[in-house]
Amino acid sequence: MKKKSILVLLMAFILMLAACSNEPASNESNDDPASKDDAKVEGEITVWVHPYTGDAAKEEEMWKEIVANYNKDFPDVKVNVETIPWSNRDQKVLTALAANNGPDVFYAIPDQMPQYADVGMLLELDPYLEDGDLDGFVESSLLSTTWKDKKYGLPILQEAYTFFYNNEVIEAIGEDPAKLPTTWEEFDAWAAKAKEKGFYALNYAGGGSMNGTIYPWIWQSGGQVVTAENEVKINNADSVKAFEMINNMYEKGYIPEDSITASNHNELWFGGKMLAILGSGIDLTLLQKEGTFDFSIAAPLKNKEQLTYGTTGMFVVPSNSDNPDAAAQFVKSVTNAENQRIFNTVTQYIPTQEEAKDIFDSNEHMKQLSTYTQYALPGVIHPKGRAIMPFIQSEVQTMMAGDKTPQEAADAAAEAIEAELAKP
Amino acid sequence: MEKVIVNKTQAPLGHEKKIKPPLIMRIKSEWKKNSLVYIILVPVLIHFTIFQIIPFVYSFILTFLNYRIIGTSEFVGLRNWSQLFQDKIAIKSIWNTVLFSIYYIVPTMALGLILALIIKSGIAMTKFFKGVFFLPVVTSFVVVAGIWEWLFSGTQSGFINYLLSFFGVEPQLFLSDSSQALLVLAGLSIFKVSGSTMIYYFAGLQSIPKDMYEAAKIDGASTFKSFWMITFPLLKPIHFYVLIITTIGSFQIFDSAFLLTGGGPNFSTSTIVYYLYTIGFTNLNFSYAAVLSYVLFAIILVISLIQRKYFGKDQGLY
Numbered sequence: 127m128k129k130k131s132i133l134v135l136l137m138a139f140i141l142m143l144a145a146c147s148n149e150p151a152s153n154e155s156n157d158d159p160a161s162k163d164d165a166k167v168e169g170e171i172t173v174w175v176h177p178y179t180g181d182a183a184k185e186e187e188m189w190k191e192i193v194a195n196y197n198k199d200f201p202d203v204k205v206n207v208e209t210i211p212w213s214n215r216d217q218k219v220l221t222a223l224a225a226n227n228g229p230d231v232f233y234a235i236p237d238q239m240p241q242y243a244d245v246g247m248l249l250e251l252d253p254y255l256e257d258g259d260l261d262g263f264v265e266s267s268l269l270s271t272t273w274k275d276k277k278y279g280l281p282i283l284q285e286a287y288t289f290f291y292n293n294e295v296i297e298a299i300g301e302d303p304a305k306l307p308t309t310w311e312e313f314d315a316w317a318a319k320a321k322e323k324g325f326y327a328l329n330y331a332g333g334g335s336m337n338g339t340i341y342p343w344i345w346q347s348g349g350q351v352v353t354a355e356n357e358v359k360i361n362n363a364d365s366v367k368a369f370e371m372i373n374n375m376y377e378k379g380y381i382p383e384d385s386i387t388a389s390n391h392n393e394l395w396f397g398g399k400m401l402a403i404l405g406s407g408i409d410l411t412l413l414q415k416e417g418t419f420d421f422s423i424a425a426p427l428k429n430k431e432q433l434t435y436g437t438t439g440m441f442v443v444p445s446n447s448d449n450p451d452a453a454a455q456f457v458k459s460v461t462n463a464e465n466q467r468i469f470n471t472v473t474q475y476i477p478t479q480e481e482a483k484d485i486f487d488s489n490e491h492m493k494q495l496s497t498y499t500q501y502a503l504p505g506v507i508h509p510k511g512r513a514i515m516p517f518i519q520s521e522v523q524t525m526m527a528g529d530k531t532p533q534e535a536a537d538a539a540a541e542a543i544e545a546e547l548a549k550p
Numbered sequence: 551m552e553k554v555i556v557n558k559t560q561a562p563l564g565h566e567k568k569i570k571p572p573l574i575m576r577i578k579s580e581w582k583k584n585s586l587v588y589i590i591l592v593p594v595l596i597h598f599t600i601f602q603i604i605p606f607v608y609s610f611i612l613t614f615l616n617y618r619i620i621g622t623s624e625f626v627g628l629r630n631w632s633q634l635f636q637d638k639i640a641i642k643s644i645w646n647t648v649l650f651s652i653y654y655i656v657p658t659m660a661l662g663l664i665l666a667l668i669i670k671s672g673i674a675m676t677k678f679f680k681g682v683f684f685l686p687v688v689t690s691f692v693v694v695a696g697i698w699e700w701l702f703s704g705t706q707s708g709f710i711n712y713l714l715s716f717f718g719v720e721p722q723l724f725l726s727d728s729s730q731a732l733l734v735l736a737g738l739s740i741f742k743v744s745g746s747t748m749i750y751y752f753a754g755l756q757s758i759p760k761d762m763y764e765a766a767k768i769d770g771a772s773t774f775k776s777f778w779m780i781t782f783p784l785l786k787p788i789h790f791y792v793l794i795i796t797t798i799g800s801f802q803i804f805d806s807a808f809l810l811t812g813g814g815p816n817f818s819t820s821t822i823v824y825y826l827y828t829i830g831f832t833n834l835n836f837s838y839a840a841v842l843s844y845v846l847f848a849i850i851l852v853i854s855l856i857q858r859k860y861f862g863k864d865q866g867l868y
């Protein structure tokens with residue numbers, strides 16, 4: 127009896143597995159992508175977006191307008207826009223795609239793109255792009271949508287991390303808000319003065335993403351983490367300078383004692399105990415809201431290079447989309463200058479189409495921030511970009527705790543990255 | 551004599567009974583007897599099969615594949631399993647989880663018992679204290695963790711550091727120090743969970759007959775002695791239950807590392823569940839994540855069996 131019931135269960139399980147297995151994505155459409163532009167674009171697509179602001183009603187209007195613009199060119203396509211909460215978005219996208227039940231277009235960030243593209247999860251968009259289609263985009267924004275010379279998405283928004291200074295602290299240390307530091311040396315001199323007067327110089331959320339902590343310093347010093355060709359460069363002479371800079375700032379108390387694992391330093395910053403933060407548009411919004419002190423925004427620092435981090439938000443098409451033509455055309459449409467104006471006016475991110483930046487003509491601070499996206503790198507563009515981050519983080523933490531020198535930490539990070547890259 | 555004859559005649563009859571009636575007949579008679587049971591049971595079993603058995607079996611199959619979300623997965627044999635033994639961080643995460651259990655289980659039980667005794671002692675405003683002690687249990691973990699992070703901020707202006715400064719203690723790094731971070735996280739879990747262990751112990755204390763204390767009093771036993779000789783041993787079933795659930799809870803710890811430290815500094819707060827989460831959902835390596843989840847399963851199974859063997863034998867009150 128027992129044996130039989132196990133057998134029945136097993137049969138049921140096998141049947142379920144067979145039912146769940148992925149049917150191959152329709153191949154007809156993959157035969158000749160080049161000819162697709164001429165074919166009639168019709169059918170239905172599902173677009174997954176996220177709540178970019180707190181105002182759902184306003185966003186609903188925004189999407190209606192964007193879809194209406196798309197339907198002007200492709201009236202036979204029905205577009206379903208679904209707003210998916212940010213939390214666990216990776217799981218949601220992956221689960222839906224694995225079940226062959228996912229969206230035809232979804233929003234992706236630079237960390238995800240190469241990881242997804244490398245395993246063939248994303249549709250290559252080059253066959254849909256004509257000459258001149260990419261001309262209006264800020265060059266740095268296309269870095270994150272490209273993997274191994276192929277385009278897998280088009281960017282809709284960008285950010286740039288840069289320095290926000292508390293003017294009251296600047297005055298307290300006897301400096302001039304009109305002459306903000308532009309190089310590492312100048313910043314170091316200000317930091318020393320701030321420390322002397324009992325302030326912290328800078329925030330450092332060592333428990334968060336490396337994009338907002340050590341990476342900008344590595345890029346500014348002329349270094350790199352790892353290239354698309356798997357060359358590990360985190361321990362070359364230039365990159366090590368960034369490790370030294372962070373170590374120096376921690377040892378001298380320029381950054382707070384809990385910087386090793388802190389998730390933010392908002393309390394110290396808004397409490398007026400900090401000279402500057404490395405922040406982005408969201409920090410600007412917070413500053414304008416809290417409004418306890420005057421502030422100034424400075425350009426990203428320059429050492430060997432003038433670079434910083436800035437995420438790029440893009441729309442991509444999964445390779446198992448049922449309607450890749452309509453989906454690809456939607457990605458092109460939603461990221462054109464007109465729709466970027468609509469999107470970024472509501473969400474207050476920086477457009478990736480140069481001409482759409484005119485939405486900030488009357489907003490002095492955002493206008494200034496939007497000029498810095500040209501320096502903004504989107505992180506480490508590599509399929510293992512996210513997997514290697516905890517190793518680098520751990521070595522930087524060990525260095526800050528005083529257990530390793532900057533060179534030792536960088537070497538250990540390089541070793542860990544190589545081990546991770548060697549994994550299948 | 552008679553008995554023997556009866557036995558002889560009954561033996562062939564008993565043998566006859568073992569011959570099964572046809573399957574359909576058996577199903578029919580079973581259905582007649584227990585149809586209601588089956589009607590109620592089937593939806594539950596279907597649910598159990600889809601959401602428990604299939605994932606359980608399929609995740610085991612996953613451990614032998616190089617699973618790809620889109621496209622065909624390939625069979626890789628024991629590659630994912632052999633990776634486990636070379637993975638220093640996986641081993642460190644398992645060790646961290648064991649350490650966490652040591653920091654967490656006994657203090658949670660002790661604190662829960664102490665709180666229950668305070669309530670049981672009949673002090674003024676019992677209901678108020680019961681509510682206060684239980685408050686962290688019903689508060690969202692994210693909120694409690696946020697408060698904990700603020701209390702244990704590693705800067706001079708951190709609340710606990712400020713308190714310590716009155717005793718001449720240097721500011722501590724807490725979550726930023728690899729030797730303290732796990733202790734702080736254990737403290738958070740103890741704070742969060744003791745309220746519910748208190749309720750279990752409180753229920754246990756209510757069930758101890760009062761006359762035992764009265765008898766002890768007549769015999770001249772002190773309060774301390776009657777606690778150790780009566781209360782503590784008679785709470786054995788509760789001890790066992792609380793021990794099992796706190797042990798399982800401690801091995802499943804994830805949220806505090808996820809919210810407060812991101813597994814750092816230097817992987818000192820990376821627990822097995824946190825690590826398997828990052829392997830699965832950050833690195834997209836679901837096959838290796840499945841291996842780690844089976845390791846977790848094995849650990850919890852073995853510990854539960856050991857606990858059952860040594861602590862769970864005598865469940866009776868007396």
